[in-house]
């Protein structure tokens with residue numbers, strides 16, 4: 001991959017401050033892409049905004065990650081837990097993980113607190129032991145997952161705990177997009193215009209979306 005020479009040790013966040021520190025919890029290497037840096041990145045950001053129903057301005061710069069043999073990201077939350085006040089645009093609402101490669105064995109994204117793990121069959125020999133400890137997603141080039149770190153009432157959703165299992169064979173390439181609430185979200189929601197029922201997903205909870213008057217094709221959580 002073209003990114004190979006530009007990768008640096010991945011960092012973990014330091015109590016909600018921008019930047020981060022090296023930590024054995026996360027041993028991948030990675031690099032940041034600029035927001036809208038070229039047509040491809042801009043197109044992906046547009047698609048993420050359409051899929052998540054959260055405006056693309058709420059997104060952090062996309063991170064490209066490479067996990068080699070044994071490299072991992074231990075289970076963690078993407079929210080900061082302090083409202084993200086030291087950070088741009090409030091707390092992290094949602095995460096999109098995009099898989100840029102297949103992985104021969106291991107490297108699954110695992111959600112250890114997801115109740116869905118109890119109904120996910122994993123007895124075909126293709127899953128790592130780590131993946132068996134939660135609901136897991138096998139990296140498949142071109143696939144992406146979207147999950148939420150906050151509840152509809154903006155409280156922290158601790159069941160969003162997730163991590164990347166160690167790669168056992170092959171190399172995992174992925175891209176992460178972290179998406180924030182806006183700092184003016186409460187004010188926008190307080191106007192209460194046109195709240196609509198969106199549907200049922202993520203732990204079967206109902207999510208209400210607010211249609212922004214100036215962005216007819218986008219919606220926000222209230």
Ligand SMILES: O=C(O)CCC(=O)C(=O)O
Nearest residue numbers: 073108109163164174176
């Ligand atoms: O690469 C993965 O499967 C997980 C990445 C992750 O947890 C993150 O970037 O927050």
